[in-house]
Amino acid sequence: MHSPSSPIRHLSHALLGLLLLTASSAHADQLDTILAAKKLRVAIDLAVPPYSMKDDKLKLIGSDVETAQLMARDFGLELEVIPTTLTNRVPYLQTNKADVVVSAFSITPERAKVIDFSVPYAPILVVVGAPKGMKIDSPADLAGKKVIATRGTTNDQELTKVAPPSATITRFDDDATSMTAMVSGQAEVWVTSPMLLQVVNEKNPARNIESKFTLKANLLAVGLRKGETRLKDKIDHWVRENLRNGQLNAIYRKYHHAELPPDILAAGR
Structure with missing residues (x-):
């Protein structure tokens, strides 16, 4: 029998610690990672007018673009736009190429099985x-x-x-x-x-x-990876607050020439 202070016992403790550290890293909280980086990586398809497009000076504009800009600004973070395609929106979340997706992203039962969605912000x-x-x-x-x-x-x-x-x-x-x-x-x-x-x-x-x-x-919503509860709660609160204060409605009106429908605005009440 090995004594409590044997090399094998110390090695077992070291391996256990390493495994716990690895598991913890693998499940690192996404919100903490975003805040530490001081940057919000948002995947957007750059050619889905009027949600996202380029003006005559090649500046990126659109309702989703301004929504992402407002979110990053309110969170006190730098916005990094990650160009994507509509097909790659879910894979970009799953492979950590982006923190969130704001790109004409409709809530569907199929998508909700593999990613999470925020409160709807537009139709x-x-x-x-x-x-x-x-x-x-x-x-x-x-x-x-x-x-x-x-x-x-x-x-x-x-x-x-x-x-x-x-x-x-x-x-x-x-x-x-x-x-x-x-x-x-x-x-x-x-x-x-x-x-x-x-x-x-x-x-x-x-x-x-x-x-x-x-x-x-x-209904359109912000997409994020499954299980990121704190990040989802923060984004949900942000959506509701900006529905209440009219910011999201103003963005929608600017690009779609219409008001947000009552069922969307109800989320902010």
Whole structure:
């Protein structure tokens, strides 16, 4: 039998301590990490107008951009924008490439299984857009038509649920590519948000694209990794406070030319 002071016993204690330290590091609190770095890394797709886009001076603007700027400023942190695509929003959280996502990020049951969401701060509609002269009143009218969607988005998911078997769906990797297809006339039907349809008409008025019908109304929220309770509580409190004081409504009005709906504003009461 080894004595309490034997080398083997000391080695066991050292290994136990190392394992506990490693486990602690692996589950480090994200809020503490953010505050220590004095920086908030926010993943944003840079080409989803009016949520995120560049102006004529190549400055990044948009409702999600200003939302991220306001959050970092209120938290007393430097904002670092991490460029992403809509497809990579969840992976960027899971691989710690970003602390949070503020990028037209709809709350869905599927996403909520693998990441957490804050209190909703804005809405986004999923609509079917097509030229004014094209008769489309329901999903059944998509039969035989070529329809585009941006891969991995809720727009893509909602379209997939209702598209007739004879509809041909082309999925692009980002909204910028989908936009190019619509502006150039390569595509006739786009399942997206109303504001992106407006951008198509601004770029090419001859397209005369309009919203035919709404597939779904989704809620946008800040995305973060699972289990970061303190960070989620802080962001939830921030969202509620800025719904109450009107800051988030002002940002939404500036870029979407509408007021936040009552169900969103109710979270701030």
